[in-house]
Amino acid sequence: MDHRQQRLLADARRLVRGLHELAGEEAPAGILPAILGELGLADRYFPLDSPIGPLLVAYNEHGVAAVGRGEDTAAFTEGYARRFGRPLRPTPAPPAALGHAIARRLAGERAEIRFDLRGLSEFERATLLKAIEIPRGEVRPYAWLAREIGRPGAVRAVGSALGRNPVPLLIPCHRIVRSDGLIGDYVFGNAAKRAALAAEGLVPDEIETRARAGVRFHASDTTRIYCFPTCRNARRITAPHLITFASDRAAQAAGYRPCKVCRPAIAS
Numbered sequence: 001m002d003h004r005q006q007r008l009l010a011d012a013r014r015l016v017r018g019l020h021e022l023a024g025e026e027a028p029a030g031i032l033p034a035i036l037g038e039l040g041l042a043d044r045y046f047p048l049d050s051p052i053g054p055l056l057v058a059y060n061e062h063g064v065a066a067v068g069r070g071e072d073t074a075a076f077t078e079g080y081a082r083r084f085g086r087p088l089r090p091t092p093a094p095p096a097a098l099g100h101a102i103a104r105r106l107a108g109e110r111a112e113i114r115f116d117l118r119g120l121s122e123f124e125r126a127t128l129l130k131a132i133e134i135p136r137g138e139v140r141p142y143a144w145l146a147r148e149i150g151r152p153g154a155v156r157a158v159g160s161a162l163g164r165n166p167v168p169l170l171i172p173c174h175r176i177v178r179s180d181g182l183i184g185d186y187v188f189g190n191a192a193k194r195a196a197l198a199a200e201g202l203v204p205d206e207i208e209t210r211a212r213a214g215v216r217f218h219a220s221d222t223t224r225i226y227c228f229p230t231c232r233n234a235r236r237i238t239a240p241h242l243i244t245f246a247s248d249r250a251a252q253a254a255g256y257r258p259c260k261v262c263r264p265a266i267a268s
């Protein structure tokens, strides 16, 4: 923090003390973060260990705003200032509630994390919020995501939106794969994407072998329902009952219905 910021911070704290005295017990708890936000002093970052190595995580009063890979704090804060126009200050650890939520999310448990997605377009936000719905240990194609948000023609735009995900890993854009089934690109590169998927129990090589063999869907000849191969329902199909399909048209022509959980196609 430079001298100007230190002075601003000291002024802000004095102001908050004064307001507390004026308002007595009624002073709103969020007043310091609000003032710090006004002064551009609210955004902080902390280091985090993850399945794809060390990360830097930035947050403010609106939520988690950015995730960077590596330990180069200068590059991270410069990139943040360039993209969001706000300075970042280091903090050794996040507030306890946020720290717990992130730890739980990375361990595959359900945990609510607030995100600061203010800098994104409505389309980019819709894309990222849909990606959050994909369960850990499962993948879906770009085309699926485009269709789910009501923009079936916007497959390429979905790819771009995921490529601009400011909070990778926490918003799991690594769970979206190419529509031909290959793992594809990632904000942090293909190798990191494979590592993130492997950490969730998936075998990226297996996913790609299946894709290269032309297998897009797994189905059960007892339920006559077809799924994306990583869907939890598909993974329960035992080998003697496993049927594979190269397209949803082929599955439907054979009289199979799409799974209601992974929604591999619009029910017809």
Ligand SMILES: [Zn+2]
Binding pocket: 226, 227, 228, 231, 232, 233, 234, 259, 260, 261, 262, 263
């Ligand atoms: Zn399914």
